[in-house]
Amino acid sequence: MTVAAHVDARNLPAFQQASSSTHLAQIVNDPYRMVKRHSSIVNLILHVPRMKLYALQKLPANWDDAGSARPDPLAISNAFNWLERVYDQVVAAQFEWLAPSVSASEKGEIVFEWWRGDRKLTVYCGADNAEFIQVWGVHIQNEMEDGQLEASGIVNLWKWLSA
Amino acid sequence: MIFADKVEDEEVLYRSVSVGCFVMSDGVLRLTSTAFNDPTRRPSVDRAKLCGANPASTRKRLTDGVVSLAALSVREIANVVQNDKHGQPVLPYYQVDVIPDPVKDHAELPDNPAHGLIVACPDIDNDRVFKRLKESLARIAETDGWLLEPSLANLS
Secondary structure, three states, X not given: OHHHHOOOHHHOOOOOHHHHOOHHHOHHHOOOHHHHHHHHHHHHHOHHHHHHXXXXXXXXXXXXXXXXXXXXXXXXXHHHHHHHHHHHHHHHOOOOOOOOEEEEOOOOOEEEEEEEOOEEEEEEEOOOOEEEEEEOOOOOOOOEEEEXXXXXXXXXXXXXXXX | OOOOOOOOOOOEEEEEEOOOOEEEEOOEEEEOHHHHOOOOOOOEEEEHHHOOOOHHHHOOOOOOXXXXXXXXXXXXXXXXXXXXXXXXXXXXXXXXXEEEOOEOOOOOOOOEOOEEEEEEEOOOOXXXXXXXXXXXXXXHXXXXXXXXXXXXXXXX
16 A cells, blocks of 8 residues: 555654553443443343344234234334334433334334323334324224324334323 | 225224233233234224124134123224324224125135224324324223233233
């Protein structure tokens, strides 16, 4: 490499055997320590809903005896992404995380549901989209709202659920 | 189609809830909206008075739970609205109803004189409207309560 030709070896820091076995090599100095810790906490918290998503992959058609389609593998894949996205945004906004119910619709979409008091948030994940329904009563017109789920709208939905 | 029979407002309806359609949340056994999944958008129910008021007869499997709904509560799900692509309401509004649909001599299903259907008139041809209907049905059923709780060993 031509770049190497311009490197003056005399200016490089001297290698010290000691540095790899002293405090610099301790776990507390690992620059990725917090990242790893955060990652392991996220994995722990999302473990159960992820396991439920994996379990949906094994369901056959008519799994609910109501004639529902087999959960769509692409929708499951999309749901994995949305689950993490929702979690990240909820935690970043310093709201309390609630584990969702995980199920599937008659069309094979993946359905996440969260309850808080009288309020309920449902998210449907299809192969390439996601929709939400906010529910606060039985009246279909006056006590529900729905729309396309956008990453930018997650915090507002969660704020509504938590209010 | 003409139905000689009619589901009265005061009738109790049973719905079987299979594994995967309920969850324990904050110590409460919750019914998910998927408990009313139906590819034809006409969820099945059984009429209590025609199955000996025995909710166990509605179970499809021994592990299933059974919830109840009053026919009147279902009919009161009024103003089911369908929006156009711009989010504007499109007339007509839907009327939700419960109709008899006895099963007899079906190729795959056992005879069931108590069978009924929750339908909308006109038929719902919009996924988002049906999703709202399922939310409403789940909420009504949860209010009326579980007649038979599902096997918690199968809790989703």
